[in-house]
Amino acid sequence: MPVFSKVLTRDHNKTHAVFTFTVTGDAQEILIKGDYRPRIIEDPSLNQQLILPAFHRYIESQKGSFFTDDNIPHYEKYAVERFTPIRNLIDYTIVDPEGRMRARGSGSFFETKQITEEVASIGCIRGRLPAGEWQLIVEAHAVATPEVSVTIEVEVNNSITPGLEATQKRIKERTRVASLEQTKNQSKESRWYKGDLHVHSYHSDGTNSLDELICYFREQGYDFFMLSDHNFYAGSQDDLRGDFNEVVVLPGVEMSTFYGHALAANWPRDLPWFHLRQDDDFRELISTIHEAGGLFGVAHPYTIGDPICTGCRWDYTNLEWGMIDFLEVWNGSWLERKIEVIQALKKWEELVNSGHRIVATSGSDMHNANREKGVAATFIKADSCTAKGLFDGLRKGRVFVSQGPNxxxxxxxxxxxxxxxxxxxxxxxxxxxxxxxxxxxxxxxxxxxxxxxxxxxxxxxxxxxxxxxxxxxxxxxxxxxxxxxxxxxxxxxxxxxxxxxx
Ligand SMILES: [Zn+2]
Ligand SMILES: [Zn+2]
Missing domain, CATH: 2.60.40.10 (Immunoglobulins)
Incomplete structure (x- = not known):
């Protein structure tokens, strides 16, 4: 059995390793099982040492803004309690010989993944298992302890193992979504539509199926939401076909990299990022997205970064800001994140003052379906509540962001x-x-x-x-x-x- 086994040190932070394995023509199934140890930092003083610099960088932005607070020592204590323990974070991606991503160990790293012709790993496409050299890409997002020992076993079988949990989830989802599709009833009115442009499902690290999300947003009185699972177009082609009954599901992906997160909207496909360096200007990537009719936005640019939320803060040094279509100014709850909302709002004003007509948006960044207080919806004025109408409205900046009032x-x-x-x-x-x-x-x-x-x-x-x-x-x-x-x-x-x- 092919086994990837490596001890990673802090020098491996923000690097990836490629490991290949062979799949023969008679293979029916691939099982992947990952583990790494330790998972967290136990030592309280080391946790504090790591958390405080990230926290100070985070709050630096409040100086000179319309929000000021003198109660920093109180927040420091809160931050240490809230963010302890710091985690190591390792992900993996499996790529077949035709370049298609077939499995992802993000959020569900420790679950056994199964790939067969009929069954995809959650968040990836299914289909035949082409013979040849497959790649296992191991991503070291955070090595916070001096060493992390990583093991990933890949088992290639000539028969299929029944009853794995991930398979059951997927079968359930496909059936339910198909029935929703039959009763679709889109609004053709020109008006403001209420939505959420940043939502995760269990296809990445969220907990809900697409079907559960649709029900949730319908209950909350939303007209649309955009799926933005990490790096993969969630649900694959089978599950997501555009407009459903009452709540429109928009195709999107959140590209989560070592130095920042970005949203590709109207982008019904995966978004590989391994080629990006910290000084990338993103010209090529954004052009590709634009040529395909998509929009590119930077997500939560000033959120707390390494080692608390590794890779979450925008730390690319050379982005061609004038090429981006939107900036997610308000991510998550105002009550938790006002510091970063205000800083993002200032950045957005600067960009517009430099002549860039960039649209300011919000996103709940919801990972499980319950309403947090202080989350804002994105309202888009569109000719119809369809993917086309809504993306047109977004592109034109016919958008306001609100946690309540019209x-x-x-x-x-x-x-x-x-x-x-x-x-x-x-x-x-x-x-x-x-x-x-x-x-x-x-x-x-x-x-x-x-x-x-x-x-x-x-x-x-x-x-x-x-x-x-x-x-x-x-x-x-x-x-x-x-x-x-x-x-x-x-x-x-x-x-x-x-x-x-x-
Ligand atoms: Zn993110
Ligand atoms: Zn997100």
Missing amino acids: IGFYLSSVATGERCSVGDELRVPQDSKAIAEISLDVTAQVELVQDGWPRYSATFDACQGKLEFTDEVTKDTWYYLRAFDRENNLLGFTNPIYVMVE
Whole structure:
């Protein structure tokens, strides 16, 4: 039996090793069983030593932002308690001789995986087992202890082992999704649709099947969600065909690498990343995604990084930011992650000020179906609640992000009478007036931001209908709106309306 066995040291951090094994023409099944030890750091003082620098890097961003907090020692203690113990993290990927990914040991590293012609490993495609040299790629995401001993056994069999758990999950899912498809009923209306652009299923490290996610989002009153399992297009071609009854499932992938995570939207295929170096500019990868009609976004750029969430913070040094389509400004819960939301919002303002029309989005990054408080939905204005309609709306920036209120924001030109909504471009004569029209369905503090600077703020009363503010336009500019509650918690924000002087 082929066995990969290696002792990894800290020098192996963020590297991968390739191990090959042979599959003969009469093979019926491949079983993969992985283990590594130790899994965590036991020593409390070593945990603290590793956690504090990552934590300090994380909170550095709050300086000078509209959110400040002097209670750092309290947070330090909380961080050490929350993030102890630090884990070692090893994943693997199995690639067949035709270059297709056939199994992934992420989240389920310690489960036995089975691949046959009829049965795929969760998250991968099924199909025949081509004879030849197969690759096992072992990814060292985090070696936090001085040494980690990794063993992965690969068993190639001429018969099929019955009753493995992963197989049962997959059979259940395929049957249920097929029945949902028969009753599809998409909305053809042009309006705002509520959704989530970052969701994991059990095809990567989430706990829910696609079917469970669809039921969950329907109950929550969502119109759509995008699957974003790690590196693989979840569910494979069999399970996901686009639009289902009441809740639209959008195809996507979250590329999780050694130096950051990115979302490929409208991308119904796997996304290999092993070729990326830390100084990659991403031009080639983003062009490939664009050519196929997809969109590229950076996910949770300022989240806590190594060694707490290894590879999660954006640490690529050379990204061509102007090529990205969207930035996930709000990931997870505001209550837990306001520091990184604010920093991402600042980064996004800087990018828009440099002339890049990048769309600001949110994503729950949900790994199991329950609503965390403080999570924001992404609202997209689309001609229809279909993959095409929603991705078109996203591409045009017809998007607002909110953890509650519906946010209405319009801008009109006094001179021409033209009225624009979020994502649009308003053309006005030099030195003419523009009227901003603001409406919400809750009482909130609203702030109209011009070129990244607060321009006008007021208390909006839910009974008031709408609020207007008139501004003199002297140059090309852009405005967006954000709303806060009484405790200065961000309730939501829109994307810009761009104003071009003629
Ligand atoms: Zn991520
Ligand atoms: Zn994620």
